[in-house]
Amino acid sequence: MSLSAHQLSVGYHGHTIVKKMDLTLPDGRFIALLGPNGCGKSTLLKCFARILPAMSGEAHWQGQNLHHYPSKQLAKELALLPQTQPIPEGIKVKDLVAYGRSPYTGFWGKLSTQDHQIVEQMMKQTGTYELRDQLVSELSGGQRQRVWLAMVLAQDTPYLLLDEPTTYMDINHQVELMHQLQALNKQGKTIITVLHDINQAARYCDHLVVMKAGELKYQGSPEDVLTSTMLKEVFSLNAQIHRDPVSGTPMCVVED
Amino acid sequence: MSRLFRSVSLGLFLCLGLLLISWWNLFAWSVVPVSGADVLHAFTSFNDQTIAHRIVLDLRLPRLLTALLVGACLASAGAIMQGLTRNPLAAPSVLGVNAGAALGMALVSTLPFLYGALSTSIAAMLGGGVAWLLVMLLGSTWRVGANEHGRLVLAGVAISALCAALTKAVVIMEEDQAAGVMTWLAGSLADARWQTWQAFWPVALISLIGALLIAPSLNVLQLGEDNARNLGINLLRSKLLGSLLVLMLVGAAISAVGSIGFVGLIVPHIARLMFGQDFRLCLPVAMIIGALLVTLADTLSRAVTYPMETPAGAILALIGAPFFIYLVRKRTL
Structure with missing residues (x-):
C-alpha cells in the first residue's frame, strides 16, 4: 500500500496551488502535512481524497492512477475526514456512523451483524456511544467532530486522511484526538493529517512533510525536520528548538 | 420496536386513506348521479346497460388511475430533487422543470414545422431538461463547494418566468390551439381517458421503480x-x-395531464415529517401521499364550481403556495 504524487499539480479555477510535486508517503506512519496558509497542504490532501482532480501529473494509490481507481474499492482502503462538515438534518448519531459501512453493504444499504458490531465499537472508541440516539444537528461542535470521526473509522480503511481535525476543538479534545489517532496508528492504520500546530505535530506524529508555496521543502522524522533553519526558511520565523520536557520530542519556541 | 410499530401503523393508515379517497373519487360530484354502491357494483357485477357503471369504468377509473400515478411521479420527482440538491425548496415546479416541459409541449403542439416531430412526452422531457440544466448552471450547483440555496431557487424562478412567457407567446401565435394549451397549462385530469393512461403508465412505472433504486445513494448524498x-x-x-x-x-406526468405544481414541493416534506430522513422509507411514502393528494385535489376540482370543472392544478396551487411561503419563512436561505 502506498500513496504518492508524481509531478502532480493541483488547484482551483485555473490557479495552480500544488506545483509539480513528487512525494511518496511512507506506509504505516502517523504523518503530518505542515506549512504556512496557502502552501497547498489541504489542496494536496483533497487531491489524495479525489475531491480535486489532478491538473497535470498523477496521484498514485497501490501503483495505479488514484483518479481511475474503482470508487467503491477506494472507499474501503482510504477514508477522509474533511475540515468543515455539513450539519445533516434529522439524522441520528448511530445512523450517521452506520453510513461509514456503506462501501461494504449491498446496494440497498442493509447492515449485517458484523456491520452493527463495528458501528457500535467505533462509537465506543470515540466516546459517542452515549449520544447514539441523539440528532447530529443537536450536538456541540466538538461532539459532532467525534461523530464524524466515528463514521470514517467505521469505514475500516488502512489509510485515514484528516484535514485540520483539531481546528475547532478545545485543547483537551485536541489532546484526546491526537492520542486516539496515535492509538489507531499503533493498530496499523496509516494516518495522514494536515495540522497547524507544529509542536503538536512534532509531539504526536512520526513523519513530517513540510510544504511552502506548493512545493515540498522537507520530509522526515520530527528530529530531522523541525530545525531553526526550516522555520526560518518556510515560516520566516526566528525560533529556537528545545526538548519537550514531557515527551522529549523537539519543540520550537519563538524568539522576539 | 416502537419506531417500527409507528411506521407500520402510519403506513397502513395512509393506504387505507388512499383506498377511501380513491373510492370517493370514483363517484363524488358526478353530473350524472353515481353512488358509492354503484362503484362497487361496477367492479363486482358490471352491467353494460347501467349508465353509472359505464361512467365508473370508462371515465372515472382511468381518471383515478392517472391521478394516482401522476401524484406518485410528481412527489418522487420532488423528493429526488430535494435529495440531489440538498435544498428543501427544490421541486420540479420551483426549479423550472414544469415550465420548461410546458414550453416543450407547447412548441411541438402548436408550431407547424415542429408539429408531430416528437411525441409530446419526449418534448416535455427535453423542455424540462433544458430548463433544469439552465437553472443548475445559473444556480452554480455543479461547481465545487458551491451550494447556495437561495441562488438556485432564484434561478428557477427566473427560468420559469422566461419559459412561461415564451409559452404564452407561442400560444398567442397559434390561436387555434390556444384553448387546449391553456387548459393543459393549468393541469387538469378531466380529459384523462384509458388512452391517456395507456400512454402514461409504462414510463411512469419504470421511473418510479428507478426512483426507489436510487434511494440508498440519495441517503449518502445527504452527508x-x-x-x-x-x-x-x-x-x-x-x-x-x-x-x-x-x-x-x-x-410523463406533465404530458399526461398538464402542468401540476406544488405536489413535488409539499409531499416530500410531509413524508419526512412522518417517517424521517431515510429515502428508502420516505420515497415510497411520498409516492403514496402524492397519489392521495392529487386524487383529493381532483375530487375537489369537481366540487368547487360544480357542475363545471376547475383544474386540479389550481386546487393544488391554493394549498401549495401558502406552504411554499411557510417554508421560505421558516428557513434562512
Missing part, C-alpha cells in the same frame, strides 16, 4: 458531496441518473 464521494458514491453518475429520473417522472 454532503465530499463525504458521499469518500464513501464510494460515484457523484457524477448518481446526479445524472437522478436528473434523468426526474425528467422522466415529470415529463
Whole structure:
C-alpha cells in the first residue's frame, strides 16, 4: 500500500496551488502535512481524497492512477475526514456512523451483524456511544467532530486522511484526538493529517512533510525536520528548538 | 420496536386513506348521479346497460388511475430533487422543470414545422431538461463547494418566468390551439381517458421503480458531496441518473395531464415529517401521499364550481403556495 504524487499539480479555477510535486508517503506512519496558509497542504490532501482532480501529473494509490481507481474499492482502503462538515438534518448519531459501512453493504444499504458490531465499537472508541440516539444537528461542535470521526473509522480503511481535525476543538479534545489517532496508528492504520500546530505535530506524529508555496521543502522524522533553519526558511520565523520536557520530542519556541 | 410499530401503523393508515379517497373519487360530484354502491357494483357485477357503471369504468377509473400515478411521479420527482440538491425548496415546479416541459409541449403542439416531430412526452422531457440544466448552471450547483440555496431557487424562478412567457407567446401565435394549451397549462385530469393512461403508465412505472433504486445513494448524498464521494458514491453518475429520473417522472406526468405544481414541493416534506430522513422509507411514502393528494385535489376540482370543472392544478396551487411561503419563512436561505 502506498500513496504518492508524481509531478502532480493541483488547484482551483485555473490557479495552480500544488506545483509539480513528487512525494511518496511512507506506509504505516502517523504523518503530518505542515506549512504556512496557502502552501497547498489541504489542496494536496483533497487531491489524495479525489475531491480535486489532478491538473497535470498523477496521484498514485497501490501503483495505479488514484483518479481511475474503482470508487467503491477506494472507499474501503482510504477514508477522509474533511475540515468543515455539513450539519445533516434529522439524522441520528448511530445512523450517521452506520453510513461509514456503506462501501461494504449491498446496494440497498442493509447492515449485517458484523456491520452493527463495528458501528457500535467505533462509537465506543470515540466516546459517542452515549449520544447514539441523539440528532447530529443537536450536538456541540466538538461532539459532532467525534461523530464524524466515528463514521470514517467505521469505514475500516488502512489509510485515514484528516484535514485540520483539531481546528475547532478545545485543547483537551485536541489532546484526546491526537492520542486516539496515535492509538489507531499503533493498530496499523496509516494516518495522514494536515495540522497547524507544529509542536503538536512534532509531539504526536512520526513523519513530517513540510510544504511552502506548493512545493515540498522537507520530509522526515520530527528530529530531522523541525530545525531553526526550516522555520526560518518556510515560516520566516526566528525560533529556537528545545526538548519537550514531557515527551522529549523537539519543540520550537519563538524568539522576539 | 416502537419506531417500527409507528411506521407500520402510519403506513397502513395512509393506504387505507388512499383506498377511501380513491373510492370517493370514483363517484363524488358526478353530473350524472353515481353512488358509492354503484362503484362497487361496477367492479363486482358490471352491467353494460347501467349508465353509472359505464361512467365508473370508462371515465372515472382511468381518471383515478392517472391521478394516482401522476401524484406518485410528481412527489418522487420532488423528493429526488430535494435529495440531489440538498435544498428543501427544490421541486420540479420551483426549479423550472414544469415550465420548461410546458414550453416543450407547447412548441411541438402548436408550431407547424415542429408539429408531430416528437411525441409530446419526449418534448416535455427535453423542455424540462433544458430548463433544469439552465437553472443548475445559473444556480452554480455543479461547481465545487458551491451550494447556495437561495441562488438556485432564484434561478428557477427566473427560468420559469422566461419559459412561461415564451409559452404564452407561442400560444398567442397559434390561436387555434390556444384553448387546449391553456387548459393543459393549468393541469387538469378531466380529459384523462384509458388512452391517456395507456400512454402514461409504462414510463411512469419504470421511473418510479428507478426512483426507489436510487434511494440508498440519495441517503449518502445527504452527508454532503465530499463525504458521499469518500464513501464510494460515484457523484457524477448518481446526479445524472437522478436528473434523468426526474425528467422522466415529470415529463410523463406533465404530458399526461398538464402542468401540476406544488405536489413535488409539499409531499416530500410531509413524508419526512412522518417517517424521517431515510429515502428508502420516505420515497415510497411520498409516492403514496402524492397519489392521495392529487386524487383529493381532483375530487375537489369537481366540487368547487360544480357542475363545471376547475383544474386540479389550481386546487393544488391554493394549498401549495401558502406552504411554499411557510417554508421560505421558516428557513434562512
